[in-house]
Amino acid sequence: MSSGVIIHKKLDRDFYLRPTLEVAQDLLGKYLVYNNNGQIISVRLVEVEAYIGEDDPACHAAVGRTARNEIMYGPGGFSYIYFIYGMYFCFNIVTESAGYPAAVLIRGAEPIEGIEIMRENYPDAKNGRYTDGPGKLCKALGLNREKNGLDLTGNSLYLENREYKVNRIKKTTRIGIKKATKRKWRFFDADSGLVSVSKKISLDN
DNA sequence: TGTTGGATCAACT
């Protein structure tokens, strides 16, 4: 030890096949890597939200199994990307075993590699804030419906553990939803400045 | 076939 070499360890299937609230919190500080034909973009996750099962009214699976949410019913470790508000995409990571629909929405991240590409994808971003919001993150990375259903243990879009330690995780209610607003299933790295919706940071817990 | 509202963001007042 002590050499300072950073190990890049891809998260394997088992990481995702666990309870969604555990996966959500463990994703903070992990690196999302997008290898687009050799062009590498990576970001460190700082803000996530959990959407869990048909009993969660805010989860897309609350309406039962449909073509749109089908991927959430499969095993964890796949991407669920959907289009919203006519102009944005949201990137989610499917969790838990096949048959149980759940996912973690990636709401915010810190740009690490490929910032030039993010600037090309999102020239209007203010103050280098390319990835502090779910719609912005997808725009900066260039994620769209073509990437829906991708295996995140593959070589195009995947997550890595680079031994980054998140010291303080804050927990609040989810953002932008109208149903089940009491569940505190939003988690973020309290030491990052790149969290979306900087207000609403209420009670710690 | 038509209506409605959404896991957003930026630009307003």
Added chain:
DNA sequence: GTTGATCCAACAC
């Protein structure tokens, strides 16, 4: 604090 942009899934008829 409010609103417009703009698509599509879900549901009503």
